[in-house]
Amino acid sequence: GVMTGFLSSEFVYHYRRNLPAIFGSALLVFFAVIAIFGPLLVSQDPYDVSQLELMDSFKPPVWLEGGDSRYLLGTDGQGRDVLASIVYGARISAFVGLAAMICSCVIGTALGLLSGYYGGIVDSIIMRIADIQLSFPSMLIALFLMSAFGTGIGMVLIALTAVGWVVYARTVRGSTLSEIQKEYIQAARVAGLGNIEIILRHVLPNVMTPLIVVSTIQVGSFILIEASLSFLGVGVPITEPSLGLLVKEGFDVLFSGIWWTSAFPGLFIMFLVFAINLFGDFLRDELNPRLR
Numbered sequence: 001g002v003m004t005g006f007l008s009s010e011f012v013y014h015y016r017r018n019l020p021a022i023f024g025s026a027l028l029v030f031f032a033v034i035a036i037f038g039p040l041l042v043s044q045d046p047y048d049v050s051q052l053e054l055m056d057s058f059k060p061p062v063w064l065e066g067g068d069s070r071y072l073l074g075t076d077g078q079g080r081d082v083l084a085s086i087v088y089g090a091r092i093s094a095f096v097g098l099a100a101m102i103c104s105c106v107i108g109t110a111l112g113l114l115s116g117y118y119g120g121i122v123d124s125i126i127m128r129i130a131d132i133q134l135s136f137p138s139m140l141i142a143l144f145l146m147s148a149f150g151t152g153i154g155m156v157l158i159a160l161t162a163v164g165w166v167v168y169a170r171t172v173r174g175s176t177l178s179e180i181q182k183e184y185i186q187a188a189r190v191a192g193l194g195n196i197e198i199i200l201r202h203v204l205p206n207v208m209t210p211l212i213v214v215s216t217i218q219v220g221s222f223i224l225i226e227a228s229l230s231f232l233g234v235g236v237p238i239t240e241p242s243l244g245l246l247v248k249e250g251f252d253v254l255f256s257g258i259w260w261t262s263a264f265p266g267l268f269i270m271f272l273v274f275a276i277n278l279f280g281d282f283l284r285d286e287l288n289p290r291l292r
Contacts, residue, residue: 011286024278031272035094038087043070046080046088047241053079058253061260076249076261085246086268092242093269096153097223100160101215107161108168109211113199115169116176127173130166138163142225146234153236156229160222171214175207213284220276227269243269 015021034041044051056079059068067074073082115126133141145159179185180203188198223243229235230244231251238245243265250262 014286015282018282020278021282024275024282027271027275028279031090031094031275034087035091038091042081042084042087044081044084046085047239055079058258058261073264074260077253082246082261082264085241086243086265089241089243089246089265090268090272092153092236092240093223093226093244093272096156096160096226096236096242097219100157100164100222100226101219103157103161104164104218105168105211105215108165109172109204109207111165112169112172113176113203113207116173117180117195117199117203123173126169130169133163133166138221139225139228142229143232143234146229151234151237153240156226156235159229160225163225164218164222167214167218168211171210172207175210176203179203179206209287213280213287216276216280216283220273220280223269223276224273 039045046052056068056071056075057077059071059075060066061074061082062069062072064074071081071083073086075081076085111126115123141163142159145162146155149155149158185198185202188202193201226235226242227244227247230242231248233248235244236242246265247262247269250258250260250265254262
């Protein structure tokens with residue numbers, strides 16, 4: 001069946017021989033389980049004030065002297081379990097990263113298809129906007145938008161989408177240009193199919209492959225940008241904590257020897273983005289025939 005076909009495919013053959021890809025995807029599965037089922041695995045909701053004990057503030061991780069077996073990775077200044085905070089923070093960060101990727105992908109793909117298919121003035125306008133935007137670092141654009149229009153998850157999504165659509169638009173435009181030269185498109189035109197139908201039925205399915213690669217890597221960079229924005233205090237609000245906010249809260253006491261409140265969320269972001277990039281690199285090598 002389909003499954004056997006997939007399992008004996010070249011993709012799986014290369015995947016099983018690619019240690020970084022296996023390691024990256026195993027980490028990703030682990031992070032996904034944490035984000036989805038995490039709250040069932042930790043005993044405390046770190047954002048329910050009634051569950052916090054100020055007496056338990058700044059407990060070190062379990063393996064250090066003074067550690068408490070209830071708090072594996074220690075606690076922060078409000079007696080919050082660092083591990084529980086990471087679990088709840090990971091959900092917000094993963095949600096923001098995925099949602100922003102989907103928004104960017106939809107908008108960028110639509111603009112890229114228009115640009116590549118119609119060419120002319122439409123193409124010029126869209127590509128000039130893309131070029132102008134690429135001349136500024138994404139972080140700067142996001143920071144500008146956040147400080148101009150306020151913070152909150154919705155605003156972070158808008159800022160990330162504003163930063164992220166360009167890569168999709170350019171990728172899709174390139175693929176579309178090479179696709180519309182092919183004979184089957186000419187045949188579809190002769191057969192009297194409308195432009196929209198040709199774009200959706202013939203062009204779009206054939207430009208999907210590079211999108212998978214871009215999307216994977218994009219989620220990682222979005223999680224990083226969101227973490228940086230939250231660290232700078234213009235990202236998600238304190239009531240909806242993300243990993244960046246946890247690093248920031250721990251950063252204030254970092255130099256008084258209380259390193260765990262900042263270090264563990266920071267390590268978590270690092271490994272998460274690292275895992276995404278490992279898997280994304282593998283996908284890029286596999287799905288991009290031009291690189292072979």
